[in-house]
Amino acid sequence: MLINGQLKYESQKLAMNYFRVALVLFGAQLLMGLIAAIQFLYPGFLFELFDFSVARMVHINALVVWMLYAMIGSVYYMIPDETGHEAVGIALGKLAFWILTAAVAVVVLVYIFIQVGSGSESTIWFINEGREYLEAPRWADIGIVAVVLVFYYNVFFTYLKSEKKTGIMTVMVANLFALAGLYLCGMFFTDNISMDQYWWWWVIHLWVEATWEVFVGTLAAYALIKILDAKREIVEMWLWIEVLMLFGSGILGLGHHYFWIGTPEYWWEIGALFSALEPVPLVAMFVHVLYDWGKEQGHAEAGGAGTAVKNSPAMAWIASNAFGNFLGAGIWGFFHTLPQVNIYTHGTQFTAAHGHLAFFGAYATILIGMMYLGVQGAYGIKKMTMTFKTKMSLFLIIFGVLGMAVALTIAGYEQVLVERADLGGGWDAFFIAQELPWYVQAQAWRLVMGIVTLVGFVYLAWDLLTIGQEVSQKESESVAAAA
Amino acid sequence: MSKKSASVWTSIPFWRRSAAWVTGVATVLLIWLTFDTMGQISMGSDEDLKNGITKRIPAASVINYHIDYQFDDKRGHEVPVIGEKETFFGKEWSAEEAAKLLHLGKLTSQAKNCMNCHTLLGNGAYYAPDLTKAWLDPKWNDGTMTGITGKASKEEAMAEFLMHPSQYPTHARMMPNLGITKEEAVALVAFLKHMSAIDTNGFPRNFSQSAKRLEGGTHAH
Numbered sequence: 001m002l003i004n005g006q007l008k009y010e011s012q013k014l015a016m017n018y019f020r021v022a023l024v025l026f027g028a029q030l031l032m033g034l035i036a037a038i039q040f041l042y043p044g045f046l047f048e049l050f051d052f053s054v055a056r057m058v059h060i061n062a063l064v065v066w067m068l069y070a071m072i073g074s075v076y077y078m079i080p081d082e083t084g085h086e087a088v089g090i091a092l093g094k095l096a097f098w099i100l101t102a103a104v105a106v107v108v109l110v111y112i113f114i115q116v117g118s119g120s121e122s123t124i125w126f127i128n129e130g131r132e133y134l135e136a137p138r139w140a141d142i143g144i145v146a147v148v149l150v151f152y153y154n155v156f157f158t159y160l161k162s163e164k165k166t167g168i169m170t171v172m173v174a175n176l177f178a179l180a181g182l183y184l185c186g187m188f189f190t191d192n193i194s195m196d197q198y199w200w201w202w203v204i205h206l207w208v209e210a211t212w213e214v215f216v217g218t219l220a221a222y223a224l225i226k227i228l229d230a231k232r233e234i235v236e237m238w239l240w241i242e243v244l245m246l247f248g249s250g251i252l253g254l255g256h257h258y259f260w261i262g263t264p265e266y267w268w269e270i271g272a273l274f275s276a277l278e279p280v281p282l283v284a285m286f287v288h289v290l291y292d293w294g295k296e297q298g299h300a301e302a303g304g305a306g307t308a309v310k311n312s313p314a315m316a317w318i319a320s321n322a323f324g325n326f327l328g329a330g331i332w333g334f335f336h337t338l339p340q341v342n343i344y345t346h347g348t349q350f351t352a353a354h355g356h357l358a359f360f361g362a363y364a365t366i367l368i369g370m371m372y373l374g375v376q377g378a379y380g381i382k383k384m385t386m387t388f389k390t391k392m393s394l395f396l397i398i399f400g401v402l403g404m405a406v407a408l409t410i411a412g413y414e415q416v417l418v419e420r421a422d423l424g425g426g427w428d429a430f431f432i433a434q435e436l437p438w439y440v441q442a443q444a445w446r447l448v449m450g451i452v453t454l455v456g457f458v459y460l461a462w463d464l465l466t467i468g469q470e471v472s473q474k475e476s477e478s479v480a481a482a483a
Numbered sequence: 484m485s486k487k488s489a490s491v492w493t494s495i496p497f498w499r500r501s502a503a504w505v506t507g508v509a510t511v512l513l514i515w516l517t518f519d520t521m522g523q524i525s526m527g528s529d530e531d532l533k534n535g536i537t538k539r540i541p542a543a544s545v546i547n548y549h550i551d552y553q554f555d556d557k558r559g560h561e562v563p564v565i566g567e568k569e570t571f572f573g574k575e576w577s578a579e580e581a582a583k584l585l586h587l588g589k590l591t592s593q594a595k596n597c598m599n600c601h602t603l604l605g606n607g608a609y610y611a612p613d614l615t616k617a618w619l620d621p622k623w624n625d626g627t628m629t630g631i632t633g634k635a636s637k638e639e640a641m642a643e644f645l646m647h648p649s650q651y652p653t654h655a656r657m658m659p660n661l662g663i664t665k666e667e668a669v670a671l672v673a674f675l676k677h678m679s680a681i682d683t684n685g686f687p688r689n690f691s692q693s694a695k696r697l698e699g700g701t702h703a704h
Contacts, residue, residue, distance in 0.1 A: 036610075039610075040610070043655050043656035043657065044655070047649075047657065047659060048649065048659045048660060051600075051659045052599070052600055052608075052610045053596045053597075053599035053600045053608070053610075053659075054596075054599075056599045056600070056608050056610070057596060057599045115596075116594060116595050116596055116661055116662070117594045118591075118594060118662075118664070118667070119587055119588075119590045119591030119594045119595070119663075119664075119667045119670065120590060120594065121590065123590075123593070123594035124590070124593060124594065127594070128593075128594075128596060129593060130592065130593030130594055130595070130596045130597070130598060130599075131593060131598065132598045132599065132606065132607055132608070135596070135599075167495065167499070189589075189590075189593075190589075191526075191543070191582070191585050191586050191589045192524070192525070192526050192540055193589065193603060193604060193674075193678055193681070194524045194539070194540050194604070194681060195521075195524055195525070195540075196589075197603075197604055197606060198517075198520065198521075198524060200606075233495065236495060237493065237495050237498055240495065240498035240499045240501075240502045241498050241502070243502040243506065244498065244501050244502035244505050244506070247502070247505060247506040247509055248505040248506070248509060251506070251509035251510060251512075251513055252509050252512060252513060254513065258520070259684060259686070260604060260605050260615075260683045260684055260685075260686030261604040261605070261606070261683065262524050262539050262540050262604065262681045262682060262683060263520050263523070263524055263539075264519070264520060264523050264524075264539070265684055266516075267520075268684070270516070343685065343686055343687075343688050344688065346605040346686060347602040347605035347606065347607070347609065347613050347687075348609060349609055351609070352609055415609075420687065420688070420689075421689075423692075424687065424688065424689035424690050424691060424692035425613060425616075425687035425688075425689070425690050426612065426616075426620050426621060426622070426687075426690060426691060427612045427617075427620050427621075427622040427653075428621070428622060430611075430612040430613070431612075431653070431654050431656075434654075434656070435654075
């Protein structure tokens with residue numbers, strides 16, 4: 001991941017820069033999660049120095065930002081492949097990258113060293129906005145919008161320039177417009193907490209349960225063609241079906257966040273119905289990836305070509321994505337999406353369990369896969385195979401995140417029964433549930449599994465930095481041996 | 484396949500058109516519902532409160548009234564009940580004063596990053612108790628916190644706690660000192676009282692039912 005050597009297009013070199021920063025922020029996310037997990041068990045840890053609220057804020061912000069970086073990187077990487085052109089405003093794109101990275105660094109430093117401000121508008125403008133996931137202060141919001149405009153300009157006008165407009169690019173251009181536009185819904189202040197959360201969910205939900213999902217569908221379509229030589233017509237037809245199902249369920253599925261925030265009762269029915277349908281496209285995406293994989297592998301074997309997979313680390317992560325998306329977003333989401341259940345699970349570790357498994361299964365996996373595709377391109381590798389480190393990182397990260405999700409689910413289950421169903425919520429009910437052994441044990445397992453994940457990440461970072469060199473060397477040796 | 488499709492089910496233009504229509508219809512429905520919801524969740528007025536008109540989100544001056552959370556047989560869950568007038572920090576606040584106070588309280592709740600430990604209306608982090616009905620929490624009403632802080636009224640006890648939380652620990656997990664000033668603390672209490680009057684469709688369910696059983700201490704301490 002250290003060099004761009006074999007990449008022909010500036011757009012793809014820029015993509016590698018986005019991937020590099022994404023990897024650093026991914027590491028930061030895990031470190032912050034570790035601190036927060038320790039604080040659940042040892043509340044005195046860094047108390048009044050680096051409190052849970054700070055660790056948790058940086059944890060979830062690093063998550064969102066590394067994913068956005070990897071998403072922008074993925075798009076810059078695919079633009080030349082899909083349009084046959086260099087990104088039109090590449091110089092501007094590079095400048096935007098450095099501005100964004102400088103801004104992110106400043107925001108993180110302020111989060112870590114200043115942490116909170118006085119109850120005034122200036123805190124919201126310069127320190128943090130105090131709204132989960134959207135904590136970035138307003139100046140940074142405006143900066144992000146400017147950078148995203150540059151990015152979108154590059155995507156849109158390069159798309160217009162292409163002679164043959166592919167289905168993948170068409171979906172990408174339309175979806176990114178919605179994705180970017182939705183961010184604006186989170187950029188205002190109101191005294192009315194219900195109004196605040198109503199629009200806050202427009203950003204959060206319509207990102208992660210609609211536009212980000214379509215984005216993943218687009219990436220998977222591109223990757224299947226790239227890795228397996230899957231037939232474009234089939235892949236693109238599936239992509240349109242996925243768009244239909246994802247937006248058909250996800251847009252009104254937004255209603256499942258409007259059960260208890262002051263909004264009217266009709267959201268119970270709307271939210272329940274449409275969000276219950278949300279797992280359907282995720283099953284379809286899983287079937288689709290496995291179908292294409294099996295089909296292309298069959299062709300390859302019939303032709304005596306061995307494996308159809310040109311990048312097995314990327315393929316492994318994309319297959320993990322197909323299943324992880326269904327499991328984390330689909331199953332774990334469905335667990336608590338009906339209002340009859342959600343009245344007890346809302347605001348418990350159930351949500352945290354779902355959050356961990358869904359962000360990982362639906363997004364982290366495929367974005368890691370895209371990074372491996374980038375490495376393959378940068379080193380000009382024809383067939384990228386796994387190293388020991390690839391396998392270790394796959395195993396440890398997947399096992400670690402699954403373990404965390406299961407532990408948090410058990411914690412959530414206990415919380416639901418004891419704090420909510422039995423004791424009815426409130427200060428005492430909360431702490432009684434937090435102090436019961438079942439809850440504490442679950443938190444301990446979460447910490448253990450978090451450490452497993454972190455070790456897996458070390459393998460991942462190490463692998464991404466070295467696999468290109470290793471495999472390309474092997475490849476050139478075998479070419480030399482054959483000659 | 485793309486040139487001459489054997490069936491409509493394998494036709495890309497068919498699925499593209501369907502995707503566009505379904506997305507369009509869902510979006511239009513969402514926008515239409517949003518207009519309706521905006522009307523229902525906009526804040527009520529001081530006049531509404533005076534005339535006993537129930538709003539899902541009452542005016543800021545609801546801080547001048549007694550708030551309760553009672554089971555409603557028809558709706559099948561608890562709802563906030565706005566009762567008689569009561570003083571708040573020893574006085575009645577005018578509509579303008581109350582609105583200003585709520586504004587400062589909401590700003591402070593964001594500036595101090597409450598949501599990254601607590602949940603508000605159930606959303607946020609899960610490290611500390613949900614604040615949706617914190618104003619009605621038995622802990623503030625049964626003499627526990629007024630006793631610990633040595634204050635006469637629950638609003639004063641809440642403000643004192645918010646200003647020096649780690650001086651009044653109730654569990655190993657404590658709230659950190661966030662440098663909250665007296666003015667900000669009063670405003671935060673107003674923000675919490677206002678939030679407790681929001682109609683949340685019965686969330687949290689059975690709130691405070693635990694209190695009756697736990698009165699006089701719990702086994703967890």
